[in-house]
Amino acid sequence: MITPTKIRQVFKQNHGVLRLLPIFVPRRFSAPGRRLRLHPDDYFALGTARGAIKERWFSSVITCMNGPLAPADEGLSYVLPPSGDIAEKFTLRDAQEALGAELVGEELMQKHGGWPMYSKFFDFGEPLFHHLHLSFAAAARVGRLGKPEAYYFPPQLNNHLGTFPVTYFGFDPDVTKDQVRERLLQYTKGDNRITELSRAYRIELGTGWYTPPGVVHAPGSVLTYEPQWNADVNSVYENIAAGEVYPHDFLVENCPDDKKMDVDYVLSLMDWKKNVDPHYKQTFYRPPLPAGSGKGWNEKWITYGNPYVAAKELTVQPGATALIKDAGAYGCIAIQGHGTFGGQQTEAATMLRYGQTSADEFFVSAPAGRKGVKVENHSLCEPLVILKHFPAHKGVPTK
Secondary structure, eight states, rough: OOOHHHHHHHHHHTTEHHHHHHHHOOEEEEEEESSSSSSSSGGTTTOOGGEEEEEEEEOOOOOOOOTTTSTTTTOOOOETTOOOOOOGGGEEHHHHHHHHHHHHHHHHHHHSSSEEEEEEEEBBOOOOOOOEEOHHHHTTTOOOOOOOEEOOOGGGOOOSSSOOOEEEEEEEETHHHHHHHHEEEEEETTTTGGGGGGGEEOOOTOOOOEOTTTTTEOOOSOOOEEESSSOOOOEOOOOTTTTTTHHHHHHHHSSSSGTTHHHHHHHHOOOOHHHHHTTHHHHHEEEOOEEETTTTTEEEEEEEESSSSEHHHHHHEETTTEEEEEESOEEEEEEEEEETTTTEEEEEEBBBBBBOSSSEEEEHHHHHHHHHHHEEEEEOOOOOEEEEEOOOOOSOOOO
């Protein structure tokens, strides 16, 4: 068992910058996009009953809702100590419990009791079902948290765009609740074709969106970087997507037991005003914004304009060095190039075997983030590109 003393020792040895192990997550539905830089033989590494691996989670202190076959720690991020001995790994949750504000900062400890968000690569080769994530009020009724989330489409991980690179958001402004209700009543009778009531937007690489709780959406077949709140709760409104049939349980699994057959309760999970916003793109589309620059480096805001989650894209040019300061703690993932990050070797993964260690993911403590992390690009040709995710703070653009 890894003791708090050992955790503190690793924390100090790495000067508050923790190297994380890659955490891959299977899903039993839909088809994998195969863009996670995982070995082609390993997408079913956990067996066909678990489904293919379609996600990689970052900076996570929560487990995923993934059915009775999932291990108890699925989704949790693990810290790899400087020794590189995987037997000495411990979870980021363990580090949070041992270090508290030393890791995440006083503000997050006081406001949320710890690290309140995570991020992931979402990698489906086909469009996903039209679904929503619960609001904080609705999630509280089943003992969970609400789930705001954001999307960014990194060009480095999208050498192909899958079968349908288009995302549906909400419903057409002329659609009524009664029309949606009628489609939900068809859930077990036949294809409810609920996206006929929606609006579709072609995905633009290098841009993103913010999706509030209660907004119905059907993500397109592009690998997506998703900063989001510490929750994994949804309600699936579409019963057949890309030819795959979804049972009624997908619609109501996060409803109280006495509401599972109540279609009006399911309808109440929607934030209707946001779903039929006539200016939806103007409200929720997120093109990148400048976040800072220096000699040989620049940062962009890629997630912003909401009170929950934020993200930046840091680019350091070949041979350049940057000292990057932030307002607090953050997690990050290198997606292109190689060099050093906080004194540790880093390199974007090219092809990982399931269970292999990597040098592309880190968690930066609040003190280290404020002091500044030195980033060096050792490549002759390629930029070093790092995506950084963190809870929203006062310095994040409001729109």
